[in-house]
Amino acid sequence: SRVAAVLAINRLCAPGSELAIEERWYPSTALDDLLEIEEGKINDTRLYRCLDRILPHKTKLEQQLKQRYGELFGAEFDVLLYDLTSTYVEGAAENNPMMARGYSRDHRPDCEQMVIALIVNSEGFPFSYETFNGNRADVSTMETILRMVERKYGKARRIWVLDRGIVSEENLAAIRKRGGQYLVGTPRSQMKQFEEELLKDDWTRVQPEVEVKKVVIPQGEETYILCRTAGRKEKERAIRHRFSAHMEDALQRLGKTIATGRLKDRNKMERRLGRIQATHSQVNDLYEVALHDTPNGIRLHWSIKPERRDWRDLREGAYMLRTNLQTHTVEELWSEYMQLTEAEAAFRTLKSELHIRPLFHQLESRVKAHVLVAFLGYALWVTLKHLLKRQASVVSKPSARGVYNAQPLSAMKALTLLSTLQSADIVLPT
CATH class of the missing domain: 3.90.350.10 (Transposase Inhibitor Protein From Tn5; Chain A, domain 1)
Incomplete structure (x- = not known):
C-alpha cells in the first residue's frame, strides 16, 4: 500500500514514468522519511509489480x-x-x-x-x-x-x-x-x-x-x-455569418465561372457545387441551390430559405x-x-x-x-482543493497597478508552494 501511495502522490505532484520516479523524483522528496521506504527500495521493478497487484483492489x-x-x-x-x-x-x-x-x-x-x-x-x-x-x-x-x-x-x-x-x-x-x-x-x-x-x-x-x-x-x-x-447566441450567430459569407462567395465565384463559359461540362459543375455544399455543411441547409437550363446556357441559381434562416435565428443560443x-x-x-x-x-x-x-x-x-x-x-x-476551500486559503497576487490582491489558493498553486519546502536531517554532536 505504501508503494501504491508513492505512485498516487507522484501522479498528483510530478507525473512521470516509473523509471523517472526511481531515478529523479523519489530521491528529491521526503517520502523516504514520511512513508518509511528507503530510497534504494523504490525502483521501477517494484513499481511495476505494484501496478500488477493494485487493480483487484479498485x-x-x-x-x-x-x-x-x-x-x-x-x-x-x-x-x-x-x-x-x-x-x-x-x-x-x-x-x-x-x-x-x-x-x-x-x-x-x-x-x-x-x-x-x-x-x-x-x-x-x-x-x-x-x-x-x-x-x-x-x-x-x-x-x-x-x-x-x-x-x-x-x-x-x-x-x-x-x-x-x-x-x-x-x-x-x-x-x-x-x-x-x-x-x-x-x-x-x-x-x-x-x-x-x-x-x-x-x-x-x-x-x-x-x-x-x-x-x-x-x-x-x-x-x-x-x-x-x-453570449452563446452571439457566438453561434457570428459563426453562422462567417460560414454563410464563405459559402455565398464560393457560389458567386462558381456562378461567374459558369456564366462566362469557362466551365461548360455539367458533371463538373455538379461536382464543384457538391464540394461547396460539403465544405459548408454548417449552413448548407439554409440555401436553395440549383443548376438551371436557360436560353443562354446553364446558370447557377441560389437563394436563402427564409423559414430556415428564421428558425436558425430563433434557436441560436438555445438548448x-x-x-x-x-x-x-x-x-x-x-x-x-x-x-x-x-x-x-x-x-x-x-x-x-x-x-x-x-x-x-x-x-x-x-x-x-x-x-x-x-x-x-x-x-x-x-x-486538497476542498481542504483549501474549507480553510479559505488565499495568496497575494500582484495587479497591473502593483497592488497585491488576495486570491483563493488553488490546488496547483498550493502544490507549487509546497514544493519549495526543504527537508533535512540535522545531526547534533553529543
Whole structure:
C-alpha cells in the first residue's frame, strides 16, 4: 500500500514514468522519511509489480474514498454526474485488445485509444470509473455503468446528470426501470416541437445572460427545460455569418465561372457545387441551390430559405434539458445540470495536471492500473482543493497597478508552494 501511495502522490505532484520516479523524483522528496521506504527500495521493478497487484483492489478503494469523503466533507452521492473521455496510446499496443481507433477527444485519430467513463458527485468528488474499448460508442456505455453501480452500492433512487451524447431512449428507460431519475441534455433536433414556446416572453432569468423556461408535457412523466444564453447566441450567430459569407462567395465565384463559359461540362459543375455544399455543411441547409437550363446556357441559381434562416435565428443560443424530476424548480434544474462542468473539470485535471495521456504501457492490465493510479491522483487533488476551500486559503497576487490582491489558493498553486519546502536531517554532536 505504501508503494501504491508513492505512485498516487507522484501522479498528483510530478507525473512521470516509473523509471523517472526511481531515478529523479523519489530521491528529491521526503517520502523516504514520511512513508518509511528507503530510497534504494523504490525502483521501477517494484513499481511495476505494484501496478500488477493494485487493480483487484479498485472497488474497495472506491468505497473507501466514498466513505472518507462523507466523513471529511459531508459529501453526498445521491446526484451523480456521468461523462466520458478518451486517452490515446503511443506505440502499436498489439498486446492490448482494448486499444482501438474511435472518436478521439484528444484530436489524435492516428492513435489507438481507450474510453474512460467517470462518475463524480456535484462537488467533483470521484464516485467510480470504468474503462471501455477505444471504439465503444458513448451511448452504449450507460447500461454497463448502471449495473456496475448497483453491484457495488446497491439500488437507490439516484439522480443521473448526463450530457446529450450519452442520452438515448433505451438509456433513459434503463434508469427509470431501476427507480432512478435523470436530468439530461437533449439533441437540438427535438427543439423544433417547442418553437412556439421559444417565441413567447415568459422566460425566467437565472443569471444576467441566462434565461430558462419549464415546459410540462400534458399527461407525461417528463418535463422539458428550454434555456438560452446571450453570449452563446452571439457566438453561434457570428459563426453562422462567417460560414454563410464563405459559402455565398464560393457560389458567386462558381456562378461567374459558369456564366462566362469557362466551365461548360455539367458533371463538373455538379461536382464543384457538391464540394461547396460539403465544405459548408454548417449552413448548407439554409440555401436553395440549383443548376438551371436557360436560353443562354446553364446558370447557377441560389437563394436563402427564409423559414430556415428564421428558425436558425430563433434557436441560436438555445438548448434543451429533459428530466423526470417533478419537485424541482426550473432554476434548480438548470443549476444542477450546470454542475456537469464538475465532471468536465475532472477530465481536464486528469489530462493536464495529472498527465493521464498519452499511455506508454502496452499490456491491458498495466494500462488499467495506470488509469486507477490517475483516479487516485485525482482523489488527492480534489481532497486538497476542498481542504483549501474549507480553510479559505488565499495568496497575494500582484495587479497591473502593483497592488497585491488576495486570491483563493488553488490546488496547483498550493502544490507549487509546497514544493519549495526543504527537508533535512540535522545531526547534533553529543
